[in-house]
Amino acid sequence: MACANAPWFEENFSCSICLDVFSSPVSTPCGHNFCRTCITKFWDGQVRYKCPVCNELFQSRPYPRVNTLLSELVAQFKTSVRVEEQPCVEPADVPCDVCTGTPLKAVKSCLVCFMSFCQPHLEPHQRVTVLKKHRLVEPMDRLEDRMCKKHDRLLELFCQTEQVCVCQYCTETDHKSHPVVPLKEEYQVKTAQLGKIESEVQQMIQERQRHIQEIKDTVKRSKVDADREIADGVQVLAALMRCIEKCQDDLNKMVKERLKSTEKQAEGLIKELEQEIEDLTNRSSEGKQLSHTKDHLHFLQAFRSLKDAPATRDWTTVEVCPPSYVGTLRRSLDQLEETLSMEMRKLCDAELKRVQQYEVDVTLDPDTAHPKLILTEDGKQVYYGGVRKKLTDNPKRFKHQMYVLTRQNFSGSFYFEVQVKDKTEWCLGVARESITRKERIIVTPKMGYWTFHFKKDGLVFRDDPAVRLPLRAELQKVGVFVDYDEGLVSFYDVEARVCIYSATGCTFSEPLYPLLCPCDHEFGINSAPLIISPVHQTD
CATH class of the missing domain: 2.60.120.920 (SPRY domain)
Known part of the structure; x- marks a missing residue:
């Protein structure tokens, strides 16, 4: 919005709606002048079409004609007037509906015009006789939402039967037999209810947060239990693996020792047999040589030493028995079973300790007991x-x-x-x-x-x-x-x-x-x- 320095010109070249210098001025059938945009916007919010200044009613929506003379005068006026910028409205304030550009803070709202006005734009309502009759209230945002769509009146009351906001005319028609109270009174009641609802909501939030914590605690406990179960399993299986490895080592050692003993025995017997074969072979060679001699004296003297058989073992009773491995694997498995049983006892003991933590205190119910x-x-x-x-x-x-x-x-x-x-x-x-x-x-x-x-x-x-x-x-x-x-x-x-x-x-x-x-x-x-x-x- 702009503010002009010359008060007389401002009054004569200002639109009575926006209180600003005319923009594309048009005239109504009753002879009053307005900005084309202002009068169009004003009639857009009306059910019946009337002049904002004299309140003359029109049978149908008029088509405002351009005021050529006034347009020329306004153009000349704008060239001679210096415009000043106005401060902006605060976010929490109700803005003026008339200001162009950056709006000023509204000081009043008109229930006839359905518009909110800043102090400069409120001036016609304080000066013009017809506008003085308009009902002004404290600034209200979204004024059109605060009006009864049926009666064009401010929603000031609350119907407790249908739980809706109504105007004074509504209490004389559709809500005639319904109990109604001022909005402020119902606001206080609903505010108290809102406090109770908020308390209940907060309680529900706390309950759900508690459930979330319980679920998290359960997950945490489950993780601890899972880690413990894995650790116990690893410990038991590791012990079994060690036992299996030991059983395998013991089995290998035992079998190899028995085999080695058999091999050593066989090796000794083979050496002894080979020695006897060598002795017998030598004796055979000596006999063959002696058989070829013609010297009677030498033959008889040598034959005497060959006649006596060499000292040899009676091999008919000597044998190498293969080692027996019967029961060796079973004994190893018996040891494994013993270790497994021991680990199972440890595991069952740990399991029992865990389930005992779920102990409950129970007493027998005589109402359920069989009569005997x-x-x-x-x-x-x-x-x-x-x-x-x-x-x-x-x-x-x-x-x-x-x-x-x-x-x-x-x-x-x-x-x-x-x-x-x-x-x-x-x-x-x-x-x-x-x-x-x-x-x-x-x-x-x-x-x-x-x-x-x-x-x-x-x-x-x-x-x-x-x-x-x-x-x-x-x-x-x-x-x-x-x-x-x-x-x-x-x-x-x-x-x-x-x-x-x-x-x-x-x-x-x-x-x-x-x-x-x-x-x-x-x-x-x-x-x-x-x-x-x-x-x-x-x-």
């Missing part, structure tokens, strides 16, 4: 009572299988130990929550049971078909480990520090409960209880 089972008050022991107690028909209670579950269930990795000392039959394992408890069934993983059954004639993992294992002597305490995500159920001989059996590829889709079964007491022989024991890790 008796539980101790602390929920850590169960034994066969022999008498069927009269109990309420709890839907959780086993009717036929002599089982009891724990109160706790798990959907992650967990480990617990049960003492089975002095028992001749028992069953341990885990079961899913939705197992059948009132009918007789074949207990298998397909039915939701992963159990290990012990009898005097052996160990059995109940599957279809059942997996039978050799009986382990003096089995006193059994550890049960479940890796839910990996689908793994493992049973350990805690005292021997070895894994008895692992069921892999299991499918878990719901929480798992530890399961105990002390079985029938067999006339007092199997009366000892099953005892849930705390884990005692060894160094």
Whole structure:
């Protein structure tokens, strides 16, 4: 925008809309003059077409005609007026809609003109009688968005029913029966709600950040576990390789020593035989020479020495026996097997120590116990009572299988130990929550049971078909480990520090409960209880 030095000329040669010197001045039917751009822009924002100065209404949008005389006068005026640059509007301020070039800061917005004005361009609204009637408000950006599209009025109220901003006319028509409040009042309410939403959002962000950290920690632990597993594997395999190399060296050494001994014996015998052959050959030569002599005296004297046979060995009883290598390789493999067993024991011990870190504290749930089972008050022991107690028909209670579950269930990795000392039959394992408890069934993983059954004639993992294992002597305490995500159920001989059996590829889709079964007491022989024991890790 430009500011002229001559006030009288500025008033007479200025557009009443932009308050600047006319640019391509045109006249309306009512005789008022405006810049072509200003009047065009003004009418573009109107529903009804009127003069900005006298408010005369036109039936249709007028086509403004160029005012030739005024155009010439304006051209002369521009040559005699010096224009001054005005300061720019700040980014946070509402700019004047009339200023050309760099706009000034608006000081008021007109709800009739739908425009914002700086102080110089606001002057007509303070001077011209018709413009004084326009409603001026504090500067508003995007003024057209703040107006009701239906009534051309400022959106000053908020409809709480439809949750929209409305004007005063809206409350008398479409929103007549709806509760409305001033925008400021609803703004305060929504601001408070926004604070609550922000608090909830921040809490959600923190939860997700915590989950991210948990995932990172899990990955970190997994890396540590992977590194340890690799290191243990390398150590075990390296030991086995050393043992194999030693067995190979020992085997080679033993075979070569036996071969060398045989070769040495054969070499001695061959030398001895060769010496006898040489002696016999010499004797034969002497005999041939003697046979040709005609001297009777010499022949008889020499024949006497040839008559006696030379001292030789009786070779009919002498033989070289090839060395026997029978059992040599087997003995080497026995040594390898012993080393492998030792390394396996070390590996199983390390594995057991790791799974024991997943120990959980569990107690037996009396609501699930078969009526013939008796539980101790602390929920850590169960034994066969022999008498069927009269109990309420709890839907959780086993009717036929002599089982009891724990109160706790798990959907992650967990480990617990049960003492089975002095028992001749028992069953341990885990079961899913939705197992059948009132009918007789074949207990298998397909039915939701992963159990290990012990009898005097052996160990059995109940599957279809059942997996039978050799009986382990003096089995006193059994550890049960479940890796839910990996689908793994493992049973350990805690005292021997070895894994008895692992069921892999299991499918878990719901929480798992530890399961105990002390079985029938067999006339007092199997009366000892099953005892849930705390884990005692060894160094």
